[in-house]
Amino acid sequence: MVVLSQPILENFSYINTSCKPTTTHFTGIPVVDLLDPEAKNIIVKACQEFGFFKVDNHGVPIEAVAKLEAEAVRFFGLPQHEKDQAGPPNPFGYGNKSIGPNGDVGWVEYLLLNANPQLIMNSSLTFPGNSQLFWKVVHEYVGAVRKMSCQVLELIAEGLKIEPRNVLSRLIKDERSDSCLRVNHYPPCPPAQQEEKLIGFGEHTDPQVISVVRSNNSTGLQIALRDGTWVSVPPDQSSFFIDVGDSLQVLTNGRFRSVRHRVIADSLKGRVSMIYFGGPPLSEKIAPLPCLMEEGEESLYTDFTWSEYKKSAYKTRLGDNRLGIFEKKIQVPL
Numbered sequence: 257m258v259v260l261s262q263p264i265l266e267n268f269s270y271i272n273t274s275c276k277p278t279t280t281h282f283t284g285i286p287v288v289d290l291l292d293p294e295a296k297n298i299i300v301k302a303c304q305e306f307g308f309f310k311v312d313n314h315g316v317p318i319e320a321v322a323k324l325e326a327e328a329v330r331f332f333g334l335p336q337h338e339k340d341q342a343g344p345p346n347p348f349g350y351g352n353k354s355i356g357p358n359g360d361v362g363w364v365e366y367l368l369l370n371a372n373p374q375l376i377m378n379s380s381l382t383f384p385g386n387s388q389l390f391w392k393v394v395h396e397y398v399g400a401v402r403k404m405s406c407q408v409l410e411l412i413a414e415g416l417k418i419e420p421r422n423v424l425s426r427l428i429k430d431e432r433s434d435s436c437l438r439v440n441h442y443p444p445c446p447p448a449q450q451e452e453k454l455i456g457f458g459e460h461t462d463p464q465v466i467s468v469v470r471s472n473n474s475t476g477l478q479i480a481l482r483d484g485t486w487v488s489v490p491p492d493q494s495s496f497f498i499d500v501g502d503s504l505q506v507l508t509n510g511r512f513r514s515v516r517h518r519v520i521a522d523s524l525k526g527r528v529s530m531i532y533f534g535g536p537p538l539s540e541k542i543a544p545l546p547c548l549m550e551e552g553e554e555s556l557y558t559d560f561t562w563s564e565y566k567k568s569a570y571k572t573r574l575g576d577n578r579l580g581i582f583e584k585k586i587q588v589p590l
């Protein structure tokens with residue numbers, strides 16, 4: 257058994273248990289069957305109300321998921337010194353406990369990988385063991401998940417009645433798309449910390465357009481509802497969960513809201529999750545889609561490119577509101 261010394265554990269954060277109960281599973285998460293003719297409307301409503309939903313009949317081959325999970329389990333099971341050879345995540349590679357460049361920590365180790373279709377196969381990162389097999393598996397997984405993400409973004413365009421149908425999906429289909437894949441391993445929570453709700457990954461919103469989460473059958477993921485209540489997402493290893501990112505919030509001029517989420521390291525067996533973050537090309541202007549704007553409607557945000565947003569995001573702490581500095585201050589007439 258691993259016994260952690262108190263000074264090590266003091267570096268981690270715990271959930272304030274005075275906030276609403278976090279252990280009961282929330283049953284109100286919208287579920288979308290991608291084959292349902294009503295899918296587009298259910299997705300739009302889910303993006304407006306929660307910024308979050310679950311997807312079934314997603315078309316991602318179960319083998320592609322199983323192979324990447326197996327590679328992740330193999331990698332995270334290696335001795336620490338071997339995993340460290342693939343780090344630090346600068347910007348891509350292996351990271352352990354430290355998240356991002358500004359002092360955030362979590363009970364997590366991870367691989368952060370570039371998910372741009374052109375770059376995956378010729379990545380310069382080498383992994384212990386069969387590196388070629390690893391990249392092949394990543395390539396297959398990302399290809400299938402990107403395809404599903406494009407389908408979801410096209411359903412959103414249809415549901416919002418905007419044209420062309422690929423007005424959103426083109427952002428992540430573009431060969432210069434700045435997308436990434438994060439594979440997280442939350443080691444089992446030390447028994448003494450189980451009651452205290454050790455934080456695996458602190459609360460935050462994702463900067464990109466859309467994030468697609470798949471995890472093994474383990475608990476831990478929580479989302480904040482619009483009123484700020486935190487609720488636990490019931491695990492489902494055969495489905496995917498979709499988060500609206502900050503960029504999609506801006507592209508829809510606030511009609512959709514990016515969802516705050518976090519992971520509590522409460523799993524006894526350990527949690528493995530893989531998240532595809534669909535991001536636009538660096539030079540892309542992130543602004544409300546003109547085809548969506550009503551007559552006289554003004555943008556809630558100042559103009560910026562994805563590259564400018566990303567640059568400022570990397571100066572923030574995980575829990576910060578990264579869109580704040582781009583929000584236009586509304587003049588209230590006296």
Ligand code: GA4
Pocket residue numbers: 355356357358360368436438460461462463464533569570571572573574
């Ligand atoms: C949150 C979403 C993704 O995991 C991520 C994270 C990134 C990182 O781990 O390097 C960031 C975080 C995320 C936003 C603010 C900055 C950058 C850590 C951090 C403190 C890969 C991403 O794109 O943004």
